[in-house]
Amino acid sequence: MHAVILAGGKGIRLRPYTTRLPKPLVPIGDEFSILDIVLSQLAHCGFDRVTLAIGHLGELVRSYVGDGRRWGLDIGYHQQGSALGTMGPVLELLDQLPEEFLVMNGDVLTDISYLDLLHRHRESGAPLTVATYQRQVQVDFGVLSTEDGVVVDFVEKPKLDYRVSMGVYGLSRRTLLPYTPGLPFGFDELVLDLLARHTPPHEYAFSGYWLDIGRPDDYDRANAEFDLIKESLLKGARCASW
Template identity: 30%
Template sequence: MKAVILAGGLGTRLQPYTFFIPKPMLPLGNKPLLEYTIEWLKNAGGLKEIVICVSYLHRTIEDYFEDGARFGVKIEYARSDRPLATAGQLKTAERQLQGDTFVCVYGDSVYEFNLRKMLKMHKESRAFVSMALMPYTTRLKYGFIDTKESDVTAWREKPEISGLINIGCYAMEPEFLKGIPNSGSFGMDDAVRKALGDKKTVKAFEVDSNSFIDIGDKKSYLDAYKQFASRLGKI
């Protein structure tokens, strides 16, 4: 089984850090973010054949990881000449992902859950796509006013809402790639909604809130950096 890592984005929310280094290569502790992802795929999922989808500043990634031999894996690259949305980026690796179930992960996140367990569920359920989901709660910025006709019936001041969020880790059947257009920007949400519309089986694999770190913006990156630096101890 192969894994594909989507690592071609511009990282605009992390500028100016990403002006000269692609987001997946930002340091966390003593390694780039992408190295943790590769180690996790190998250790938590037993996956040693990896395709990295690259575009923006791709040489930085390719020169560091090369063919993957020094990391104990085999790495291939799927390169696009411009950044694409998530599913469009995945489509560039279609030739390398034929014939078997594969794992797709985003290259700007840290994962720390049992990937083997997710793959077992995916196989046993014969799913078309399985998604890793995490519980999330947030408090809305504004109060909500409930009305009936022109009467105010309730005032809910900055209510909390809870649900499951997508953390960007999927197990997919190769036929999933056929539903992604050959050109243009196409998000993973578009591709999964298309699969649901086609009555394909999409399964949820729920992980706990300590299983995922999103490096979405400068604040979340600095928080993650401090966390990983503290694991190294004093230097």
């Protein structure tokens, strides 16, 4: 089984932590980086091959991870020459990938079963399977509904519920064959095009632990609660740092 980890972003929202470290290598707790945890989870789930799509400070990722033998993985690299979006790097890798494979962001902390997600994707025959999570967003304003210049409803600082993408996907090679490698191509563009073609993605709804380490507040939260979630994240995993 093959996983592609997107680890080429500049991590601008997470500065200053990412000024000298790529986001997947920022430390979580006293023992691990995000990438440590993800690679250990993938190895435990039965994945044997991983491709790291690297860019910003990619030489540090390559130096730290090496060939992957510490995790029992065969790890290769794809160096991005420019920012290509979420799916752009994957397009350049298609000839190296099996028919179904996993794609994920390199800054995700979750106890999702990557194996089960990929198995469900294979069984469904869907062009794309998106892991989703229920998030509640607090609106910090009073929200008005108006009609013809008249206020017809008012809610003070409502909380809105959304299902959001977790940054983890089951994907099929045939889905990406129509698109041109070398051009920027985002996850949003892929989803909108699949909807326009009447070949909608499938959902893998998840309700366990998930945190996208995208902002300093998220990173601080992950470190603050790591002792409580470590067992869940690393249950049974062959962790290179242990």
